[in-house]
Amino acid sequence: MFQLICDQVSVGYDGKAVLQNLNFTVNAGDYLCIVGENGSGKSTLMKTILGLQPPIAGKIETGDGLKQNEIGYLPQQTAAQKDFPASVQEIVLSGCQARCGLRPFYNQQEKQLARENIQKMQIESLTKRCYRELSGGQQQRVLLARALCATRKMLLLDEPVSGLDPKVTAKMYQLIAELNRREGISIVMISHDIAAAVQYASHILHIGDTVFFGTKEEYLKSPQGPMFAMEKGGAAV
């Protein structure tokens, strides 16, 4: 059952396409990694999927009861957030905003949901703490809990491990893989880290001069596959 279909989609800014004629699907429970070099249009593609900007051509459809505004989003952190005075609870709760529509305040159900997601991310002890005092890994968990409040079906993660040390990075990947396996949440992740992509993902979308979309196994056999081998070799040395 497909949740997201991109049909001949071109994305870009001001009418200029960065990426053209992209085709891929995400089914319930998939773990898709979008890899590619800087400037290949990964972030633009993600913004288009979220509906923050319209596609230049083609269409993006959601299915299986998923609406475009029910995709949980983990954005890259902005400079303004670094000194933002907000408690963890306030931030996680703000993930419920789509649920309450025009109603001005959050109800008990939404507060309960926020509590559950805080527990899921194992950050109960930080609930009252100020966001700006947390470590990078803790901040990502908070934002992930917020994204979970906005969705039950699909998470879009924009470079979730950038700026994290190797130990925290590994934990973050595990956490995401667990959400995918246990909760059945589909994952769409932008990443530079091809080695991790191949380790965790079920499908890979490689964008750049040539575009590849398929399962991980197909990817390893594809012309882009050697690139991964090089990468792995480089990491091993």
Place this chain on the structure above:
Amino acid sequence: MSGIFAKLALYWGYPFVRYALVVGVLIALCSSLLGVTLVLKRFSFIGDGLSHVAFGAMSVSAVLGLADDMPLTLGVTIVCAVLLLRTGQNTKIKGDAAIAMISVGALAMGYLLMNVFSTSANLSGDVCSTLFGSTSILTLTKTEVWLCAGLSALVVTIFILFYNKIFAVTFDENFARAVNRGAQGYNLLIAVTIAIVIVLAMNLVGSLLISALVVFPALSAMRVYKSFRAVTVCSAVLSVCCTALGILVSILAGTPVGSTIVAVDIAAFVCFSAAGRLNGGTAA
């Protein structure tokens, strides 16, 4: 001590003192509520910028000989506020540069127009009073006080009803827009509300004071408190107290109202910074 109270009681008898106090406190309340959002969105100078725009619009309406400059001023200011606060991500000119440009541009054009088509005998006096706050807070009429009270009530109501939305849009605009199609509308709402507060406040207290009222209480509160709600509440309370104190001091000491209020705000900021440092020191 009793001398001071006697003097205060004497002044309390004059309606203009009571009006000034009421209007000052209401404007302080509104601008501090919005101030937290503005400071966090990196738009601290928007108060200054927009009040210069309002000044430009006022000069245009003076040149055109309009009897009532309020509609034009408010309209132009709202348009500028919306343009400035529009999602800053993909715009070619970034927030601070855009504010600087619009503010200085409007100021210069306004002054130029007033100079070329002067209708007033005391031009520099007019300009000075618009920029640095005239004595107009002491010459308010009853209608103006009611107008101000009404608009303040409106601003506070909007702020409370949309508090959670305003938080979401301020903290992470992209996330808010991704999960909620209405998020753009909240930005617009914030911009319009700010424009109204600024035009209102500018007529009453001058543009120097507006920036101070927007920036100081929010920054002071952020030194000490760590959640958005606490910062907002503290900023509002602090702003109201400082303004009331400033007005009382200025009456007793015969100092200019606007700058006295700013002086009190600065003192509060210094105290809060010290408190924040002490607090942080013990926690760490």
